[in-house]
Amino acid sequence: MGVTMSQTYRIVKRLAFTRECSLCPPGTSSEGGAAECIPCAPGYFSPKGAAKCGKCPQTHFxxxxxxxxxxxxxxxxxxxxxxxxxxxxxxxxTIYKKIQPALCRDDIPESVKLPPPSAFRPCPPCNPGMAKDAKGICAFCPAQHFSQGEGQLVINDD
Known part of the structure; x- marks a missing residue:
């Protein structure tokens, strides 16, 4: 992939009277003199003993x-x-969105394309205890009021 990795060692602590340097495990990195290896973030990689994590190409993850x-x-x-x-x-x-994080590629021939939006349709009725406000959005009835979900939110204090 054209990424050069140099090998780095880490110091293993908590061993009585001994200090040992070990290669960082795959998927981690550490520059010289570090006491621990740092995990690579999503979208990055590293082989065993890497000084830095390399970035994945655009076509990979x-x-x-x-x-x-x-x-x-x-x-x-x-x-x-x-x-x-x-x-x-x-x-x-109804519109469609890609599941995140978006890992799939839509730039290759066998890819399924994002479906188009559906046609506009009438809004469904509100749930019981709600009614449509002036903007047509379902809103809860205020205290001491009720609704079966049909109609507009009109407050009569009669």
Whole structure:
């Protein structure tokens, strides 16, 4: 991958009358003179004994403490989830978003593309104990009021 790694050793503490330098394990790094190895962050990697963690290429990914990067797979339909937008003027629709962190690639031929938004549709009724406010958004009824979920939030003090 074109990343050069130098080997670094760590001091093992808490051993009576002995000090020993050991290579940092894979997925960690340490510059000279350090007392411990630092884990690589997600998106970075390191082999055993690395002085620094290397960054994964754009087409690859890694979790924390990774020894190597993995190729990002093509997107599948299961990489997206539906989100119902808030009601505006009595209508709503469903849009789709990528599951985060987004690991899949949509730039390769076999990838499933992000689905388009659905058509606008009327908003569903509110749950019991709620009614639509002036903006068409479900809101809880105030104390001493009730609703079966239909209609507008109108407060009559009669």
């Amino acid at each position: 890694s979790g924390p403490k990774a020894e190597h990067c993995l190729e990002r797979p093509a997107c599948r339909f299961t990489d997206f989830y539906p989100v119902t937008e808030p009601c505006i003027n009595g209508t709503t629709r």
